[in-house]
Amino acid sequence: MTGGNHPQRVILAGGGHAHLAVLADWAAHVLPGTERILVTRERHLAYSGMLPGWMAGRYRAEELLIDLAPLAEAAGARLVLDDVVGLDAAARHLRLASGEALSFDLLSLATGGTIATEGFAALGARLLPVRPVERFMAGWQAFCAAGPGQVVAVVGGGAAGVELALAAARRGHHVHLIAPAAGFMPGHGGWARRLARTALARAGVTIHASMARAVSDGLVLDDGTILPLDLAIVATGSGPPGWLADSGLALDPSGFLLTGADLRSTSQPAIFAAGDIAARADLVLPRAGVHAVKAGPVLAANLRSALTGTPLRAYQPGKRRLALLATGDGRTIALWGQFAAAGRWLSRVKDRIDRGFIARYTRRT
Numbered sequence: 370m371t372g373g374n375h376p377q378r379v380i381l382a383g384g385g386h387a388h389l390a391v392l393a394d395w396a397a398h399v400l401p402g403t404e405r406i407l408v409t410r411e412r413h414l415a416y417s418g419m420l421p422g423w424m425a426g427r428y429r430a431e432e433l434l435i436d437l438a439p440l441a442e443a444a445g446a447r448l449v450l451d452d453v454v455g456l457d458a459a460a461r462h463l464r465l466a467s468g469e470a471l472s473f474d475l476l477s478l479a480t481g482g483t484i485a486t487e488g489f490a491a492l493g494a495r496l497l498p499v500r501p502v503e504r505f506m507a508g509w510q511a512f513c514a515a516g517p518g519q520v521v522a523v524v525g526g527g528a529a530g531v532e533l534a535l536a537a538a539r540r541g542h543h544v545h546l547i548a549p550a551a552g553f554m555p556g557h558g559g560w561a562r563r564l565a566r567t568a569l570a571r572a573g574v575t576i577h578a579s580m581a582r583a584v585s586d587g588l589v590l591d592d593g594t595i596l597p598l599d600l601a602i603v604a605t606g607s608g609p610p611g612w613l614a615d616s617g618l619a620l621d622p623s624g625f626l627l628t629g630a631d632l633r634s635t636s637q638p639a640i641f642a643a644g645d646i647a648a649r650a651d652l653v654l655p656r657a658g659v660h661a662v663k664a665g666p667v668l669a670a671n672l673r674s675a676l677t678g679t680p681l682r683a684y685q686p687g688k689r690r691l692a693l694l695a696t697g698d699g700r701t702i703a704l705w706g707q708f709a710a711a712g713r714w715l716s717r718v719k720d721r722i723d724r725g726f727i728a729r730y731t732r733r734t
Contacts, residue, residue, distance in 0.1 A: 375403070376402050376403050376404045377402060377403050377474040377475065377676060378403070378405075378406065378439045378471075378472065378473050378474050378475075379400070379403050379404070379405050379406070379473070379475045379477075379633060379672065379676070380405075380406045380407075380408060380463060380471060380473045380475070380476050380477070381405075381406070381407045381408065381446070381477050381479070382408045382453050382463060382476060382477065382478050382479070382480055383408070383409060383453070383478060383479040383480030383481060383644075383647075384407065384409030384410070384411065384414045384437050384456075384479075384648070384703040385414070385479030385481050385643070385644045385661055385666040386414070386416075386417070386479070386644065386661040386662045387477075387479045387480045387643035387644050387661045387662070387664050387666065387668050388407070388477065388665070388668075388692070389414070389435065389440070389665060389730050390662075390666045390668065390669050391444075391477065391665065391668055391672060392407070392437075392440045392441060392443070392444040392446065392667025393440070393444075393476070393667040393669070393729075393730065394521040394666070394669035394670070394673070395443075395444035395445060395446065396440070396443035396444045396445075398673075399445075400445070400471075400673065400676070402676075403498050403676065404447075404670065405444060405445055405446035405447070405694065406446060406447045406449060406471065406731045407437065407441045407444075407446045407447070407448050408449045408451055408453060408463070408465065409437060409448070409449075409450065409451075410450070410451070410452045410501070410503075411501075411503045411667075412436065412437055412438055412448070412450060412597045412672065413434040413435060413436055413437065413451070413503070414435045414437055415433055415434055415435075415502045415503060416433045416434075416435060416723065416726060416727055417502070418537075418723045418726065419432065419433035419434065419723045419727070420502065420506075421532035421533060421535070421536040421695050421697070422515050422536070422695055422709065423506070423722075424509060424533065424536035424537065424539075424540070424711065425535070425539035425695070425697045426495065426540060427527075428435065429692070430506065430510075432724075432727070433723075433727065435437065435727060435730045435731060436663040436731070440730060443492075449465070449469075449471075450507055451465040451466055451467050452465065452466040453465060453466075453480055453610070453612065454466050454612055455612045455615065455616075456613070456616040456617075456618070457616070457617065458616050458617040458618045458634075458636070458637045458640060459631040459637075460472075460616050460638075461473050461474070461476070463476065464612075468491040470521065472638075473556070473639070474639065475640075475641075475672060475673060475675055475676065476639060476640045476641070477526060477638055477640075477642065477643070477668060478626065478640065478641070478642040478643075478644055478646050479642065479643050479644045479646065479661065479668075480610060480644075481500065481501075481607070481645050481646060482500065482607030482608055482609060482610070482644075482645035482646060483500060483607065483608045483609065483610055483611075483624075484498040484499060484500045484603055484604070484605065484606075484607070484608065485605065485608050486603055487715070488582055488583060489524075489582075489601060489603060489663065490583065490671050491583040491584050491585050492583045492587075492588075492598075492601050495598060495599060495600055495601055495637075496601055496603065497509065497512070497600055497601065497602050497603070498602075498603045498604075499533065499602060499604040499619075500607075503718060503720065505602075508664070512599075512600050513540060517540060517541025517542060517544065518541060518543070519542050519543070519599040519600065519605070520542070520543045520544075520545070520598045520599045520600075521534075521537045521542045521544045521545070521598065521599065521600045521602065522541065522544075522545045522546075522547055522581075522586070522587075522588055522596060522598045522600070522601045522602070523537065523544065523545070523546050523547065523601075523602045523604060524547045524581055524601060524602070524603045524604065524605055525547075525548060525552075525603065525604035525605040525606065526546060526547075526548025526549070526552045526553035526554060526555075526576075527548075527552070527554065527555060527604070527606065527705075528554060528565075528692060530546060530548065530604040530605075531546065531554065531565050531568075531569065531694065532694055532696075532697075533602055533604055534546040534568065534572075534574050535568060535572050535574065535695070535696050535697035535698075536695070536697045537602070538573055538574050538697060539572070539697035539698065543573075543578075544572070544574045544575070545574070545577060545596060545598070546569060546574050546575070546576050546577065547577045547579055547580075547581045547588065547590070548576075548577075548578070548579075549578060549579065549580055552709070553565075553576070553578070556705055557699060557705055557709070558706075558707035558708075558709065560707070560708075560709045561702070561707075562710050563702050564702050564710075564711050565702065567711075568673045568696040568698075568700070568702065568711070571696075571698065572696070572697060572698065577590055577596075579591040581596075583601070588601060588654070607645040608623070608624070609623065609624040609626070609646065611644065613626060613646070617636075617637075618634055618636055618637055618640065619634065619635045619636035619637075621648040621650075623648070625633075625646065625647060625648035626640075626642045626646055626647045626648065627647075627648055627649075627650045628639070628641070628642050628643075628647050628648070628649060629649070629650055629651060629683075629705075630683035630685065631648065631667075631671055631681040631682065631683055631684070632647070632664060632667060632668050632671055632684055632686060633671065633675075633681065635650050638675075639675075641668060641671060641672060641675070643660075643661055643664040643665065643668050643684075644660070644661035644664070645661070652684055654686060659690055659691075660686060660690075662726075663684070664684045667682050667683070667684040668684075670682050676734060688706075689705055689706035690705075691703065691704070691705050692704040692705075693715065693718070693719040693722070695716065695719065696711070699713050700712060700713050700715070700716060701713075701715035701716040701718070701719045702715070703718075704713050
């Protein structure tokens with residue numbers, strides 16, 4: 370470990386979007402005096418921006434999967450395919466599902482968040498949380514093998530829930546979108562919500578302004594209606610992984626890891642975090658994949674600075690962010706602050722952006 374001629378061990382825990390930039394930085398510029406490890410549950414990262422397009426049948430799975438093995442190899446990092454199940458921040462030990470414990474000098478967390486499904490357990494095999502993404506993809510593929518015409522409920526009215534509902538409708542299923550009125554496209558303006566509702570109506574998606582709880586017969590809505598279904602996709606927002614609670618790290622009231630603007634833990638200087646596992650102590654950031662992507666280069670620079678003792682940078686998100694919401698019918702809705710527009714030409718823009726992102730992290734052999 371640290372001291373003498375021993376290299377400092379730097380661990381990237383999680384194959385999240387933010388760590389792509391770190392691996393690219395290590396591949397481009399040697400990180401001397403370090404032992405580098407990437408721990409991730411899956412060898413492939415599914416790019417979230419193209420997931421609804423894959424659901425709708427527009428993309429093949431291989432078009433949105435980024436192989437982390439060649440990226441780790443180019444970065445000089447050992448790839449460990451395992452799941453994080455525990456962390457002792459004070460002792461600097463990361464515990465894996467296999468029982469292995471890895472010590473570290475510097476740790477970066479980008480393991481993503483979780484989806485709370487406790488209230489939907491009565492659905493059994495009809496329950497499909499949108500995370501972990503690799504399990505969601507396998508479950509959706511198996512479900513679609515039975516053919517179209519099935520009843521799908523999407524629980525969650527954020528932009529992700531809307532995209533998933535539209536994608537499911539595109540595959541020929543009868544789709545219901547369930548979200549309380551205040552939970553439909555939160556954080557977006559009235560015009561954006563109108564465009565989303567128009568797209569959902571065009572696709573034949575039924576919107577229920579309601580909460581939902583599960584029983585063996587389906588989902589119970591606020592008015593007592595029982596909605597029978599063949600599949601429930603839960604996309605209700607991200608929660609923190611359970612093991613954070615016992616990590617000894619400072620957490621926000623919801624249990625997410627607290628960081629400063631420099632993406633460093635507010636309580637443990639040897640630990641950084643980005644993406645859905647983290648919460649900023651200085652501002653409220655919506656849980657959107659764009660922030661993990663944009664924070665990646667800052668995270669890469671700050672890990673390097675932490676090793677050399679040079680000043681850290683701050684990740685300062687823009688006041689407005691561009692969001693492109695695929696409607697599943699060849700159109701796309703663009704959201705920029707309170708501005709919103711829709712059209713087929715925006716789908717071409719989105720496709721170029723998405724394919725460009727994949728190409729950036731796909732190593733050609």
